[in-house]
Amino acid sequence: MSAVLQTREALFEMLARWSEQGWLRELDRSLAQFFAGLDETASPLMLLATALASHQLGQGHVCLDLAVTLNDPDFALSLPPEGEEAEQGLALPSQVLQTVSLEQWLDACRASALLAPELAAPLVLRGTCLYLRRYWDYEQSVAAHIRKRLQATAQEPERLAERLARLFPEPLQVAGERQADWQKLACALAACGRFTLITGGPGTGKTTTVVRLLALLQEAAVAEGAALRLSLAAPTGKAAARLTESIGGQVASLPLDDAIKQQIPTTVTTLHRLLGSLPDSRHFRHDASNPLPLDVLVVDEASMIDLEMMANLLDALPLHARLILLGDKDQLASVEAGAVLGDLCRDAEQGGYSAQTQAWLQARTGEQLNDASLVEGQQALAQHIVMLRHSRRFGSDSGIGQLALAVNAGDASRARGVLEAGHDDLQRLKLAGEQDAALERFMLDGVAGLAQGYRHYLDVLHGQRPATDAPSPQWDGWARAVLGAFDRFQLLCAVRKGNWGVEEMNLRIARALQRAGLLAADHGWYEGRPVLVTRNDYSLGLMNGDIGIALNLPDDEQGRQVLRVVFPRNDGSGELRHILPSRLSSVETVFAMTVHKSQGSEFEHCALLMPDALNPVLTKELVYTGITRARRWFSLIESRAGIFEQAVLRRVERRSGLREALEAAE
């Protein structure tokens, strides 16, 4: 066995060096050290597993699968992108684990008191997966809650078939052909379930479906004499704001009495606000002992909900309430551990409906489920999942739509073919090297006559600035216009570090804008600096993901101006929040943003910059998420040929036992 696995001292010396290199988080090392203190006899091999299990959480996995790790040990660490030199003589996990067998590693874990079977043991081993207790408990709790919800159907709203026919009056025709209307089917299932998952790509009608569902449920409930308490939520402020925006108009156009429309919520809250965050605590005001006062809860962008949040949400929602989760199963999952929507919807494409479900659906909706891609199944979960399949945003001739489909299918050559086919909504920029000034030109001007770059919002900032003595509504109107103009274009990067990462791009773009005379400075606080909030700040009313822009605004009657950062309130009111830069502790410049951070947002023009080396984060889910942030134009910027293709061929594999926990009980 490797020398570093001979003694605990040698192991911790190596973990310290891994942590210095950024391969491991300091948190992971200190957790292993803490466990070493709890069990003085724990072997180095066991303690290495604890450090890696902790590290896996940072990479989104709820557990460490020892078997998978032994197959590809280096994937268990955050190794630098290809091409960067490791410190001389520093062992890689593949070297350390070279002669270790799975049985040996499992035995080392089983021998430790840290895995004692009693409830309080800080670690749990199930099969070949090692969990930190807290995450094991979350997974079990989520599975138990979902199981209960799947068993308990909700009461069928009266005259369901008739109400569905009124809300979905036209049979769905795609290219002249009658197709199953999955929106109507989703609405029927969700009306009678206490747990429904509706997955679909961009523009497949998720929002429209739930607006009609809420209308149906509320109308039926009012007819029976008791209105329902309905609520809509999303994981981030940005996603909540976007849904609020699209829902208002949809409710207004429903074919229903105004009295019913008024009882359908049109504002969307964040999950943190809904549950009631408590300062400096992982707990929420609402939990099993103080449940949410709700009968129906819809959560949008559910792919961003991590395991811990899902456990908290299910804990706080009374069993009688219907829970409907909306999202796109193919998008990147949350940054935190757990990919609940993706795990649960893994087989959504094939339906898996039982004969009984199919007969019930056909009776209520009149829709025939005879699509060749569907298979019959008995699994309880599958009876509560619907995949929407027809995008109304991207027609069959849309380049963005075709590209997203090809990437999602992992078909790199088809994706390249779509990129080369000359679609108006797709642009490509191949860079000749690190210093290629074409990048700066693109960031400023986008694509002439078509898509915007960053010059546009600064033109609005400079060109539309009100007169010094203008009244404050005019200043607010200007600030809103600047924020709106900034929202039209966004550069997305796959990574944070390195030449093609967010940090370097932010510097490069600010410098280019300053050289072009559009910004007064390129560092510190300057007018026009766009910033992204990176941590919830309840005292300021800012949420992780909110974007603001620094603007000089009048401060007193004499017209003295002070630099403030203006944020939209994101609550559907259209109002703004003005905050002094000195009060903002967790913000970063956002000319570039990671694809992860962009989830829940959309931009008219979105550019995705591929780095010049393969990296564990580069997967088809990342590329798909980047592409689908674009509403009208998508640009792919390539710093090296072939990386795009390699990314499309790789997929995220999140380790979790949620499906197994659910299926085990069936």
Ligand SMILES: Nc1ncnc2c1ncn2[C@@H]1O[C@H](COP(=O)(O)OP(=O)(O)OP(=O)(O)O)[C@@H](O)[C@H]1O
């Ligand atoms: N059944 C329908 N009939 C007519 N138009 C529809 C229908 N369903 C959706 N649409 C239209 O298609 C567009 C996209 O729908 P919607 O916003 O509901 O999709 P989504 O899946 O929520 O989109 P996103 O990916 O932006 O979240 C909207 O303009 C909507 O009005």
